[in-house]
Amino acid sequence: PGVLYLCPTPIGNLEDITLRALRILKEADYIAAEDTRVTKRLLNHYGIKTPLVSYREHNKEQMGRKIVEDILEGKSVALVSDAGTPGISDPGEDLVKKAVDAGVPVVPLPGPSAVICAVSASGLSTSKFAFEGFLPQKSAERRKQLEKLRDEKRTIVVYEAPHRLLKCLSDIRDILGERKIAVAREMTKLHEEFFRGTVSEAIEKFESTPPKGEIVLVIEGAGFETGGTRKVELSEREGINKIIL
Numbered sequence: 001p002g003v004l005y006l007c008p009t010p011i012g013n014l015e016d017i018t019l020r021a022l023r024i025l026k027e028a029d030y031i032a033a034e035d036t037r038v039t040k041r042l043l044n045h046y047g048i049k050t051p052l053v054s055y056r057e058h059n060k061e062q063m064g065r066k067i068v069e070d071i072l073e074g075k076s077v078a079l080v081s082d083a084g085t086p087g088i089s090d091p092g093e094d095l096v097k098k099a100v101d102a103g104v105p106v107v108p109l110p111g112p113s114a115v116i117c118a119v120s121a122s123g124l125s126t127s128k129f130a131f132e133g134f135l136p137q138k139s140a141e142r143r144k145q146l147e148k149l150r151d152e153k154r155t156i157v158v159y160e161a162p163h164r165l166l167k168c169l170s171d172i173r174d175i176l177g178e179r180k181i182a183v184a185r186e187m188t189k190l191h192e193e194f195f196r197g198t199v200s201e202a203i204e205k206f207e208s209t210p211p212k213g214e215i216v217l218v219i220e221g222a223g224f225e226t227g228g229t230r231k232v233e234l235s236e237r238e239g240i241n242k243i244i245l
């Protein structure tokens, strides 16, 4: 068979693509893209003329089967998502499962991903983190999910849409309590912004200037004394066992 290549693409800045990803995009028999218009812009920028097919949420069953068949017949396919690493909170996950089930070789290329980018610059603990993808869109369900995360000691990372940010932040404050948070917005783009502060400070800031663009939230894990009211333990990872502040 051929190969399914997972090709990370920029999350904003067109320069953020590896030499290897560009070569694979050039050499593949075709590229399976979430939104062919978005990917065309990238391909045009780099003068790549490989044919594109659309593989997205709405056709992932049927197209997924077709792509796996093509690879079994010897074709090599490069999978890209709209931005970042395919398979992370996008329909790529499904194609990789199908490929693995069919015994098709899956080769991942390292590259940009919004989650890693946000965590790395968050200023919060990066040694352990729990990636939650998108929280539920409806507040009641979101709050239920947050309840489950209340005692999570690792740093928590979620993707969020700008129009839900304020509601999501207030659910976070209600359920998880006051914590440090980093709001990573429009990373690698012209209006890149990192807000770092408490959840309340973030609410205050985004109430006065409603956010636009793409957002990753990085939330401090449970057990830190950010709210100033609870007595808590410092991270045991540091070897500072049970120091009570």
Ligand code: SAM
Binding pocket: 011, 012, 081, 083, 084, 085, 086, 087, 088, 089, 090, 112, 113, 114, 115, 158, 159, 160, 161, 184, 185, 186, 187, 188, 189, 214, 215, 216
């Ligand atoms: N597979 C992608 C990855 O590895 O980054 C993530 C796909 S997910 C459908 C898209 C979400 O990633 C957006 O809603 C946003 O939360 C986040 N995101 C993508 N690009 C971003 C950027 N430049 N700045 C901040 N967040 C971004």
